[in-house]
Amino acid sequence: MDTQFQKKSKPRKRNEASILSAAEDVFAELGFAGATTSLIARRAGIPKANLHYYFPTKQALYRAIINNIFTIWLQAAETFDDCDDPGEALSRYIRAKMDIARKHPLGSKIWAQEIMQGAPQIQDFLETTLKGWTLSRVKIIKRWIAEGKIASVDPAYLLYMIWATTQHYADFAHQINTLNGGQALSDKQYEEVTSNAVTIILRGIGVQVQE
Amino acid sequence: MDTQFQKKSKPRKRNEASILSAAEDVFAELGFAGATTSLIARRAGIPKANLHYYFPTKQALYRAIINNIFTIWLQAAETFDDCDDPGEALSRYIRAKMDIARKHPLGSKIWAQEIMQGAPQIQDFLETTLKGWTLSRVKIIKRWIAEGKIASVDPAYLLYMIWATTQHYADFAHQINTLNGGQALSDKQYEEVTSNAVTIILRGIGVQVQE
DNA sequence: AATAAAACTGACCATCTGGTCAAAAAATAG
DNA sequence: CTATTTTTTGACCAGATGGTCAGTTTTATT
Numbered sequence: 001m002d003t004q005f006q007k008k009s010k011p012r013k014r015n016e017a018s019i020l021s022a023a024e025d026v027f028a029e030l031g032f033a034g035a036t037t038s039l040i041a042r043r044a045g046i047p048k049a050n051l052h053y054y055f056p057t058k059q060a061l062y063r064a065i066i067n068n069i070f071t072i073w074l075q076a077a078e079t080f081d082d083c084d085d086p087g088e089a090l091s092r093y094i095r096a097k098m099d100i101a102r103k104h105p106l107g108s109k110i111w112a113q114e115i116m117q118g119a120p121q122i123q124d125f126l127e128t129t130l131k132g133w134t135l136s137r138v139k140i141i142k143r144w145i146a147e148g149k150i151a152s153v154d155p156a157y158l159l160y161m162i163w164a165t166t167q168h169y170a171d172f173a174h175q176i177n178t179l180n181g182g183q184a185l186s187d188k189q190y191e192e193v194t195s196n197a198v199t200i201i202l203r204g205i206g207v208q209v210q211e
Numbered sequence: 212m213d214t215q216f217q218k219k220s221k222p223r224k225r226n227e228a229s230i231l232s233a234a235e236d237v238f239a240e241l242g243f244a245g246a247t248t249s250l251i252a253r254r255a256g257i258p259k260a261n262l263h264y265y266f267p268t269k270q271a272l273y274r275a276i277i278n279n280i281f282t283i284w285l286q287a288a289e290t291f292d293d294c295d296d297p298g299e300a301l302s303r304y305i306r307a308k309m310d311i312a313r314k315h316p317l318g319s320k321i322w323a324q325e326i327m328q329g330a331p332q333i334q335d336f337l338e339t340t341l342k343g344w345t346l347s348r349v350k351i352i353k354r355w356i357a358e359g360k361i362a363s364v365d366p367a368y369l370l371y372m373i374w375a376t377t378q379h380y381a382d383f384a385h386q387i388n389t390l391n392g393g394q395a396l397s398d399k400q401y402e403e404v405t406s407n408a409v410t411i412i413l414r415g416i417g418v419q420v421q422e
Numbered sequence: 423a424a425t426a427a428a429a430c431t432g433a434c435c436a437t438c439t440g441g442t443c444a445a446a447a448a449a450t451a452g
Numbered sequence: 453c454t455a456t457t458t459t460t461t462g463a464c465c466a467g468a469t470g471g472t473c474a475g476t477t478t479t480a481t482t
Contacts, residue, residue, distance in 0.1 A: 011429060011479080029328055034244025037470060049431050052471060109327045115386045116320045117240055126389045134390055151414075157407040160387060164379030165372050175326045176371060178337045179345055196368040203362075204411030222449075222459060248440060258461055263441060265459095 016054055018044045020068070023061050028109040031117070032062055066114070066121055069107040070129075076100050077133055086144045087207040090162075091198045097166035098194045108170035134159060151206035158205065165197050227265055229255045231279070234272050239320040242328070243273055277325070277332055280318040281340075287311050288344055297355045298418040301373075302409045308377035309405045319381035345370060362417035369416065376408050 008016075022043035026035045037058050041048040055061035079096040083089035101108055114122055134156065141155035169176065169190075177184050185193060202209045219227075233254035237246045248269050252259040266272035290307040294300035312319055325333055345367065352366035380387065380401075388395050396404060413420045 009428070009479080015429085030244045031242040031324070032245070033241045036468080038468085047431055048470090049433095049472080050429075053429070053431090056471085058470070112323065112327065112382065113242070115383050116323065118385050119389070123389070126386060130386075131390055153407055153411065154403060156390065157404050158411070160379060160383075160404075161376050161408065161411060164375045164383070168371060168375030168379075171323065172326050172371075172375070174329050175337060175341075178330070178334070179342055179367065192365060193368050193371075196364055197372065200364065200369070200372060200415030201411065202415075203417070204413075204415030206414070220449075220458070226459085247438085249438085259440090260442080260461055260463095261459075264461095267441085269440065 012054070015044075015046065015050070019046070019051055019054060019061070020065060024065055024068075024106045024110070027062060027065060028106040028113075031113045032058075032121075037061075063121065065107075065110065069104075069111055070125065072100060072104055072107055073111075074129075080137055082140050086141075086150050086205075087202055087209060089140075090202060090205075090207075091209075094162055094166060094198050094201065095194055097162065098169065098190075098197065101166050101168075101170035102190060105170035105173055108167050112167065112171050149207075153205055158201075162201065165201070169193065223265070226255075226257065226261070230257070230262055230265055230272070231276060235276055235279075235317045235321070238273060238276060239317040239324075242324045243269075243332075248272075274332065276318075276321065280315075280322055281336065283311060283315055283318055284322075285340075291348055293351050297352075297361050297416075298413055298420060300351075301413060301418075302420075305373055305377060305409050305412065306405060308373065309380065309401075309408065312377050312379075312381035313401060316381035316384055319378050323378065323382050360418075364416055369412075373412065376412070380404065 019040065023035070023040045025043060026040045029035075030039075035058070037051055038048045040061070041051040044051065051061075055064065076093070076096045076099075080089060080093040083092075114120070119126055137159065138155040141150070141158060144150045145152050145155075169185075173184070180189070199209050230251065234246070234251045236254060237251045240246075241250075246269070248262055249259045251272070252262040255262065262272075266275065287304070287307045287310075291300060291304040325331070330337055348370065349366040352361070352369060355361045356363050356366075380396075384395070391400070410420050
């Protein structure tokens with residue numbers, strides 16, 4: 001029987017889920033090189049040999065997690081649509097990115113560490129999907145500039161700024177929490193921080209924004 | 212004789228320098244947990260036992276590097292002075308940070324990984340020096356707002372945005388280079404990117420900026 | 423209940439880890 | 453040049469690492 005269409009068994013589903021979750025934790029905390037399969041197994045509550053039954057190598061496990069991160073990345077990417085109103089399109093995109101930073105901080109950290117290490121696992125993604133997406137958005141932003149809808153700024157640099165700001169709230173959450181009296185940002189604070197980012201960036205590129 | 216005032220011998224100076232340089236490389240690339248003393252020693256061109264003669268433990272070596280990063284951080288911090296003109300003060304600070312991001316990308320990456328891992332080595336610095344510095348700058352920014360010199364934004368969130376944008380160019384240099392046709396940003400591009408950041412942020416908080 | 427397939431795991435392995443040490447070599451001081 | 457201090461290093465250690473495997477237990481199917 002073709003295993004491709006075989007339903008995943010109950011224990012497989014349960015264990016793969018808890019391994020992936022533990023691995024996300026550990027990879028975010030220690031990076032690929034620093035993470036150990038025995039620590040991941042311990043956090044997942046299973047023996048190491050069992051982990052290797054589901055994911056034969058540390059690399060395979062890491063790649064599975066990288067795949068999840070891509071999926072999330074693509075979801076946010078889709079919110080940047082070719083809209084007539086740059087203010088609406090950009091504010092929707094920034095908000096989507098801020099949302100992801102809050103909901104998936106571990107993925108963001110793993111991504112950051114991958115890039116810092118020279119993207120050994122995701123270089124092809126950068127060169128194909130990310131590059132393609134960026135070029136198409138650069139075109140849209142250029143059109144907005146040509147139509148006089150936003151100030152003349154280099155589109156790529158604008159995107160970098162959006163990425164920087166939004167990912168910062170995931171990657172540097174610990175630093176922000178420390179400055180916030182040791183507390184994570186509340187829902188209200190996070191909404192403020194999001195509005196703040198949207199406002200500064202939009203006003204920064206000359207888009208009127210109602211407060 | 213008091214060794215504290217003893218001049219460092221020639222070999223000591225030479226070796227400590229090359230070890231620190233190699234260690235900065237490796238820690239930035241692999242994080243504290245992932246870095247190995249034998250790899251650092253190999254890159255420094257000395258046997259591992261010799262490395263441990265100068266830095267008894269991996270921690271001691273790491274702390275020495277963290278100390279260097281603090282020094283650099285403080286240098287940038289000083290450029291944010293209590294100036295009458297927010298535009299001038301902020302643009303000077305942003306430029307200083309961008310400069311550091313370019314000149315010391317490894318330090319920035321090590322800092323980023325420290326924070327992502329929950330700041331095991333620098334928590335006290337965050338709670339004392341960084342917190343104190345931030346509070347004092349928040350006061351200055353609040354005064355600017357009260358005087359109507361800049362728009363009403365949360366000062367802390369403004370600082371986060373500045374940190375995010377400037378550090379991004381160090382931490383995510385590889386991603387940016389990939390999107391830049393595999394080339395590092397040229398001097399000219401880096402100047403553009405810096406001006407772009409200054410412009411968007413200043414305009415974003417309602418400061419006129421001449422282009 | 424019988425069978426086949428999937429899941430589990432203790433014990434094991436070669437290699438690498440941070441770190442030590444004693445003895446040799448090089449640098450420095452008198 | 454001699455004596456002393458500093459530096460260098462191969463060999464070594466106990467523990468951890470990623471990964472394997474054979475045999476047992478659990479689950480699913482009939």
